[in-house]
Amino acid sequence: MAAKFDLNDDSVVVIVGSGAGGGTLGTQLALKGIKTVILEAGARHEMEDFQNDEWASFTQISWLDPRTTSGSWRVAKDFPNLPAWIVKAVGGSTIHWAGASLRFQPHEFKTRTTYGDIPGANLLDWPVTLEEMDPWYAKAEDRMGVTRTNGIPGLPGNNNFKVMKAGADKMGYKECHTGRMAINSQERDNRGGCQQIGFCFQGCKSGAKWSTLIAEIPKGEETGKLEVRPNSQVLKIEHDPRGKVTGVVYADKDGTMQRQKARIVAVAGNSIESPRLLLNSASSMFPDGLANSSGQVGKNYMRHMTGSVYGMFDKPVRMYRGTTMAGVVKDEARHDPSRGFVGGYEMETLSLGLPFMAAFLDPGSWGREFTSALDGYDRMAGMWLVGEDMPQETNRVTLHSEMKDKYGLPIPDVHFDDHPNDIAMRNHAYRQGSALYESVGAIRTFPTPPYPSTHNLGTNRMSEKPRDGVVNKWGQAHDVANLFVSDGSQFTTGASENPTLTIVALALRQADYIADQMSKNAI
Amino acid sequence: MSSTMDSGADSGAGPNARAAVGRRAFLAGSATAAAAAAAAAILVSGGAILCPREAWGYETKALAPDTMRSLVRMARDIYPHDRLPDRVYAVAMKVQDEAAASDAKLKEMYEAGMAKLDKLAKAKHATPYADVGWEADRVRLLHEMEADPFFQKVRGGLVTGIYNNKEVWPLFGYEGESAAKGGYIDRGFNDIEWL
Numbered sequence: 001m002a003a004k005f006d007l008n009d010d011s012v013v014v015i016v017g018s019g020a021g022g023g024t025l026g027t028q029l030a031l032k033g034i035k036t037v038i039l040e041a042g043a044r045h046e047m048e049d050f051q052n053d054e055w056a057s058f059t060q061i062s063w064l065d066p067r068t069t070s071g072s073w074r075v076a077k078d079f080p081n082l083p084a085w086i087v088k089a090v091g092g093s094t095i096h097w098a099g100a101s102l103r104f105q106p107h108e109f110k111t112r113t114t115y116g117d118i119p120g121a122n123l124l125d126w127p128v129t130l131e132e133m134d135p136w137y138a139k140a141e142d143r144m145g146v147t148r149t150n151g152i153p154g155l156p157g158n159n160n161f162k163v164m165k166a167g168a169d170k171m172g173y174k175e176c177h178t179g180r181m182a183i184n185s186q187e188r189d190n191r192g193g194c195q196q197i198g199f200c201f202q203g204c205k206s207g208a209k210w211s212t213l214i215a216e217i218p219k220g221e222e223t224g225k226l227e228v229r230p231n232s233q234v235l236k237i238e239h240d241p242r243g244k245v246t247g248v249v250y251a252d253k254d255g256t257m258q259r260q261k262a263r264i265v266a267v268a269g270n271s272i273e274s275p276r277l278l279l280n281s282a283s284s285m286f287p288d289g290l291a292n293s294s295g296q297v298g299k300n301y302m303r304h305m306t307g308s309v310y311g312m313f314d315k316p317v318r319m320y321r322g323t324t325m326a327g328v329v330k331d332e333a334r335h336d337p338s339r340g341f342v343g344g345y346e347m348e349t350l351s352l353g354l355p356f357m358a359a360f361l362d363p364g365s366w367g368r369e370f371t372s373a374l375d376g377y378d379r380m381a382g383m384w385l386v387g388e389d390m391p392q393e394t395n396r397v398t399l400h401s402e403m404k405d406k407y408g409l410p411i412p413d414v415h416f417d418d419h420p421n422d423i424a425m426r427n428h429a430y431r432q433g434s435a436l437y438e439s440v441g442a443i444r445t446f447p448t449p450p451y452p453s454t455h456n457l458g459t460n461r462m463s464e465k466p467r468d469g470v471v472n473k474w475g476q477a478h479d480v481a482n483l484f485v486s487d488g489s490q491f492t493t494g495a496s497e498n499p500t501l502t503i504v505a506l507a508l509r510q511a512d513y514i515a516d517q518m519s520k521n522a523i
Numbered sequence: 524m525s526s527t528m529d530s531g532a533d534s535g536a537g538p539n540a541r542a543a544v545g546r547r548a549f550l551a552g553s554a555t556a557a558a559a560a561a562a563a564a565i566l567v568s569g570g571a572i573l574c575p576r577e578a579w580g581y582e583t584k585a586l587a588p589d590t591m592r593s594l595v596r597m598a599r600d601i602y603p604h605d606r607l608p609d610r611v612y613a614v615a616m617k618v619q620d621e622a623a624a625s626d627a628k629l630k631e632m633y634e635a636g637m638a639k640l641d642k643l644a645k646a647k648h649a650t651p652y653a654d655v656g657w658e659a660d661r662v663r664l665l666h667e668m669e670a671d672p673f674f675q676k677v678r679g680g681l682v683t684g685i686y687n688n689k690e691v692w693p694l695f696g697y698e699g700e701s702a703a704k705g706g707y708i709d710r711g712f713n714d715i716e717w718l
Binding site: 052053054055156157158159162163166194195196197198199205206313315316317318320321322353354355357358359364366367368370371374375377378379440 | 601602603604606662678682683685686687692695696697698699700701702703705706707708710711712713714715717718
């Protein structure tokens with residue numbers, strides 16, 4: 001069963017974070033027989049503990065440690081201390097994610113080449129191609145049980161999807177279906193089929209949705225090679241005089257400092273905490289932060305062009321019933337500059353319960369325009385608009401100059417300004433989303449601003465050349481051979497697709513690389 | 524958050540609460556009084572506010588009852604839903620009254636904020652805010668106060684105070700928890716018929 005490793009065991013791989021990247025990497029390494037310790041800042045909740053209650057669940061699983069925001073994005077005004085809506089718990093944000101599992105398009109690995117020189121954008125081609133990633137996508141899809149792959153049928157469409165589909169047909173969209181979802185449409189991998197509960201964001205209570213908490217980590221623990229330590233927040237990565245990392249210092253459940261030695265450290269704390277940890281690990285040898293000779297750690301923060309459109313009808317929809325992300329329109333995901341922007345976006349159904357609809361439909365709004373919208377809550381259909389945003393050096397995670405966390409370390413500030421391309425794309429998406437609902441009789445539509453970020457990307461990006469980024473094509477730090485980044489912060493650019501499938505595919509690929517390098521004693 | 528508003532039995536409050544309940548019962552039994560209260564659906568009595576029409580009373584914990592009465596009016600003006608009873612707005616403001624009971628600065632913010640709003644109302648309409656007859660006039664006053672921390676505190680608290688109250692969910696057609704009922708797989712997840 002689950003392993004227990006000594007703090008002084010310097011032969012282990014230490015992974016910081018247990019989400020899509022860290023949880024998958026740790027499990028895969030354990031399955032390969034490699035001793036692995038995952039340090040997870042949050043608690044371990046099991047699926048019975050999850051709550052079909054938006055605010056109660058938010059309090060239970062969200063990352064609520066102090067953070068600040070700056071920049072012109074609206075989140076900084078409405079939710080100044082909540083730049084991101086992500087999870088602090090074993091399983092990380094795979095507890096909260098909706099399950100959409102789409103492969104990138106070929107051009108999305110080559111944005112600098114495809115889009116050209118976009119002023120203000122720090123575009124760069126990935127050092128990886130789709131051809132190279134395809135087999136890993138295939139492994140990830142099989143592992144996660146993605147519908148419409150591996151002979152797995154699609155999920156049945158709920159009411160929210162049916163409205164989207166009817167509108168998509170009217171609009172002439174060709175690619176609208178119930179998605180490629182890591183949610184079982186039938187029993188698979190000892191997990192049952194979706195019960196159409198809703199509340200996918202609050203942690204799946206039936207186990208139909210893939211998460212590292214229920215679908216990966218237990219398999220890793222069974223090997224006897226994986227130990228997951230919850231309530232263990234890593235504060236610093238340490239290194240020796242040769243510049244190789246030697247372990248991490250973390251605060252355990254009692255707040256006591258511990259030092260876990262390591263042969264290899266992999267950072268997977270999501271795109272705010274991962275760069276923060278590298279920056280907080282500055283030393284005399286690495287004065288600008290660990291792995292930061294390029295100066296790119298924390299920069300190029302991406303959060304996807306997002307927004308939502310809700311359409312109100314004169315008859316009931318009850319969009320909250322069943323799978324939260326119940327379908328997708330893919331037609332706008334293409335790169336087609338004739339629309340006035342580069343890159344593309346997905347339209348994916350989304351629903352919020354009444355409490356979150358009140359909080360997020362138009363934050364700060366009040367009066368009858370607002371309440372008459374909520375009066376039509378059960379007659380609403382909803383979609384999320386998720387598209388590629390431009391990496392910008394000035395969008396970045398930095399260490400706060402004054403504010404400290406409870407361990408005395410600087411908290412992160414997240415600065416974000418929309419790029420003109422992001423704004424043009426969002427406006428197009430609002431128009432298309434509204435037109436889709438109006439085509440099937442919507443009496444009002446609501447262009448809803450971005451929620452706090454769920455897709456946090458790019459702050460430790462991959463690059464072919466060390467001067468352009470933080471890690472190489474394997475997620476290995478350019479500057480430190482036995483330091484890896486394993487989460488979405490390694491994304492060179494964001495693509496239009498939801499990131500989790502790509503994070504998992506990269507983690508499976510990275511596990512092979514690490515095992516290979518260890519066997520050759522290269523690291 | 525408990526959405527139980529009433530008084531004595533539920534809150535375990537003292538003699539004053541009992542008195543409030545007593546008056547409530549008296550007023551609720553008087554059709555004339557209830558009709559007279561239509562213009563001012565919420566009354567102040569001693570340390571409590573009373574809503575004869577809806578048969579509830581609430582003894583304030585920190586705020587002056589007059590302030591509380593005006594805050595309930597303000598709550599409805601900020602998030603007006605004609606089908607919601609005053610009780611829902613009072614429940615939402617009760618949370619803020621209770622918070623003010625252990626936070627003197629907060630209490631001062633509510634009292635001073637409402638005094639300012641009343642002053643604006645008197646200057647323009649020769650009557651306190653809560654008694655300004657038209658919602659549109661009251662809303663104009665609120666817009667003048669919109670940047671005030673007092674207004675933002677009240678409004679922010681109402682977002683959860685009203686919409687996270689499970690009692691109101693059915694009125695909006697929201698069904699809440701579903702896992703314990705087996706989800707919607709056999710309960711209408713795809714029952715839309717009008718498309």
